[in-house]
Amino acid sequence: MMRRCLIMGSVASTRPLPALLLTGFLGAGKTTALNALMAARPDLRVGVIENEAGAEGVDSDLLQGAARVVEIAGGCACCTVRGALSSALELLAERTDELDLVVVEASGIADPVPIAQAFQVPAVRGAIRIAATVCVVDVPAVAAADLLPHVWGRQLRFADQVLLTKADRVSGPRLAAVRRRVREHAPHAGFVAGLDDPAVLAPGATGAPPVIDAPRASDPSASSAAGDGHGFAAHALRVATPLDAHRLEIWVREAVRRPGVLRVKGVVAVRGRRRPVVVQGTPQGVALAEARGPVSARGSRLVVIGTDLDPVALQAELDGCAGARPDRAPGAGQATTVSAPGVSA
Numbered sequence: 001m002m003r004r005c006l007i008m009g010s011v012a013s014t015r016p017l018p019a020l021l022l023t024g025f026l027g028a029g030k031t032t033a034l035n036a037l038m039a040a041r042p043d044l045r046v047g048v049i050e051n052e053a054g055a056e057g058v059d060s061d062l063l064q065g066a067a068r069v070v071e072i073a074g075g076c077a078c079c080t081v082r083g084a085l086s087s088a089l090e091l092l093a094e095r096t097d098e099l100d101l102v103v104v105e106a107s108g109i110a111d112p113v114p115i116a117q118a119f120q121v122p123a124v125r126g127a128i129r130i131a132a133t134v135c136v137v138d139v140p141a142v143a144a145a146d147l148l149p150h151v152w153g154r155q156l157r158f159a160d161q162v163l164l165t166k167a168d169r170v171s172g173p174r175l176a177a178v179r180r181r182v183r184e185h186a187p188h189a190g191f192v193a194g195l196d197d198p199a200v201l202a203p204g205a206t207g208a209p210p211v212i213d214a215p216r217a218s219d220p221s222a223s224s225a226a227g228d229g230h231g232f233a234a235h236a237l238r239v240a241t242p243l244d245a246h247r248l249e250i251w252v253r254e255a256v257r258r259p260g261v262l263r264v265k266g267v268v269a270v271r272g273r274r275r276p277v278v279v280q281g282t283p284q285g286v287a288l289a290e291a292r293g294p295v296s297a298r299g300s301r302l303v304v305i306g307t308d309l310d311p312v313a314l315q316a317e318l319d320g321c322a323g324a325r326p327d328r329a330p331g332a333g334q335a336t337t338v339s340a341p342g343v344s345a
């Protein structure tokens, strides 16, 4: 079957099927950028492989407009669940006629090199080929960090394109400093404004292999590619009963300020509301917004990712969010209004 040319909208044969490898550190804005692409290009039939470090995937519920979503949760596609990545790619390789584009959204702590290598197995090679690797960079997070995780450097180093997000939250000089820092790691990458930028999936770019090499022994992140979680842990917390929205918001805001906590995210049922709350937290900001639909069959789930975390303590604190608000008069009834969609710092 002829496949639509990705940029011009005209019909052209593109075999193998182009794939976009989407990298970027935790909470950088990968899912948001992917949703923006699918909103801008509803004509594209996008097959998404969604990789999440937590045992409970969250992003799959937040994707809108994908033709097919394959979730790989419970570890990084570059190491712990690499076999699942191969299976997912093989699954899509059998369905290339149903798709115009494959997007692999790597977990925020994934090394892109082993992911790119998964495209080289015989069952995939020839059917799906990486057209571009885009690294999404959270500008305020980079501006605030003295030291950046090694895996972040690798994500940038193997990127063809860099997408800066949340740039409106920093001053011009700080943005310029972040661009310089990005340049040090990715001297050859271009900057794009969105995944629908022609530079990402231009017809000329389709089929071009990413520039990759094997991890070197001297590379500090090379050892982490062996499946040890890259020094980060992802804890899926139980949310057995609907929570108090106000308590939940306070807890998330406190949690992301703690040393070691890098990401809090989830889809959580709250008391008094038909729709769940989507929780988005990074050290730079927290957003709680009503989900578009009801709680999915998978129910409430919340994941905390970071280093040196105490999952038992985190679970106990979250369980405490099920209680009624202490400052509320009995019978006051409604759940606390949470922030509108968007990010509040």
Ligand SMILES: Nc1nc2c(ncn2[C@@H]2O[C@H](COP(=O)(O)OP(=O)(O)OP(=O)(O)O)[C@@H](O)[C@H]2O)c(=O)[nH]1
Pocket: 024, 025, 026, 027, 028, 029, 030, 031, 032, 033, 059, 107, 108, 136, 164, 165, 166, 167, 263, 265, 280, 281, 287, 342, 343
């Ligand atoms: N202001 C602003 N907020 C953004 C932008 N991009 C993403 N966000 C917000 O950042 C938060 C995290 O976005 P996601 O798209 O879930 O990030 P992610 O990289 O997919 O996260 P992980 O998969 O957990 O690593 C959400 O609250 C988004 O609304 C942006 O360009 N500007």
